[in-house]
Amino acid sequence: MSVAPAPRTPGSLGALLGAHRTCRRCGGGYPIAPACIAAALDPIPDSACRRCAQRRAGGCCPSLGCRRGRLRISRTRCVLGYHCGAARALVLAAKDRGSAPAATLLARLLAGWVADTPAVRDYDMIIPVPFHPATVRGRRWHPLTAVYLEALPYLRRRLPCEDLAPPFLVQTRPITTQRRRAEAARWHAVRGAFALGFRTRMLRGARVLLLDDVMTSGATASECARVLLDDGGAATVDACVFVRQPWRGRARGVI
Numbered sequence: 001m002s003v004a005p006a007p008r009t010p011g012s013l014g015a016l017l018g019a020h021r022t023c024r025r026c027g028g029g030y031p032i033a034p035a036c037i038a039a040a041l042d043p044i045p046d047s048a049c050r051r052c053a054q055r056r057a058g059g060c061c062p063s064l065g066c067r068r069g070r071l072r073i074s075r076t077r078c079v080l081g082y083h084c085g086a087a088r089a090l091v092l093a094a095k096d097r098g099s100a101p102a103a104t105l106l107a108r109l110l111a112g113w114v115a116d117t118p119a120v121r122d123y124d125m126i127i128p129v130p131f132h133p134a135t136v137r138g139r140r141w142h143p144l145t146a147v148y149l150e151a152l153p154y155l156r157r158r159l160p161c162e163d164l165a166p167p168f169l170v171q172t173r174p175i176t177t178q179r180r181r182a183e184a185a186r187w188h189a190v191r192g193a194f195a196l197g198f199r200t201r202m203l204r205g206a207r208v209l210l211l212d213d214v215m216t217s218g219a220t221a222s223e224c225a226r227v228l229l230d231d232g233g234a235a236t237v238d239a240c241v242f243v244r245q246p247w248r249g250r251a252r253g254v255i
């Protein structure tokens with residue numbers, strides 16, 4: 001009899017998840033409450049910027065989107081916390097290496113977060129950030145979409161979900177890789193990269209929760225929000241991301 005290899009998860013997070021099988025809180029089922037693995041996470045403090053979840057510096061939010069009033073997101077909610085340590089390793093395993101076990105873990109954590117967060121009932125719709133077909137070339141699937149679709153049956157129990165057939169939002173052109181770009185260049189790169197997938201009245205007045213994997217500058221989420229608000233007529237757009245890139249200081253010109 002062959003034994004399937006255990007899914008590779010990063011360090012202490014793997015140990016916590018291994019110990020988690022008997023969790024009473026999650027009932028041993030599919031969803032995993034992020035609170036159950038809190039010891040491996042770097043949570044967003046209550047003192048962080050409510051709009052973009054960045055740590056404040058000198059009483060102000062240091063992110064360009066907030067400083068210049070550009071961010072069209074009203075509030076950012078984070079499933080795991082800041083983009084570091086075990087959470088970062090897990091997100092990158094799904095996003096960059098296309099690890100199916102990592103994507104499944106993220107889906108279970110998203111399902112657990114939604115089950116554990118009463119405020120999700122305030123939203124009329126959850127919509128994932130779309131992707132351009134060119135960015136999937138050479139990969140088996142698009143990581144965020146795979147995570148979303150896997151968690152969908154559990155998410156539906158708590159809030160109405162976009163079924164992506166057809167999607168409300170589309171990405172109309174590829175965005176050149178954003179990593180290590182200066183913050184201002186990120187805002188420039190995403191301008192006009194998204195559009196409504198079809199003409200619809202279903203978004204009018206809607207309170208939308210926009211799902212993305214990582215918030216770095218917030219430019220991508222903000223551009224999606226702009227389309228949902230200005231073209232779709234949504235009332236508000238909040239972001240839900242797995243992790244928020246922590247501020248590393250202005251001197252580097254990069255976040």
Ligand SMILES: [Zn+2]
Pocket residue numbers: 020023024025026027032033036
């Ligand atoms: Zn648990």
Ligand SMILES: [Zn+2]
Pocket residue numbers: 049050051052053054061062063066
């Ligand atoms: Zn902010």
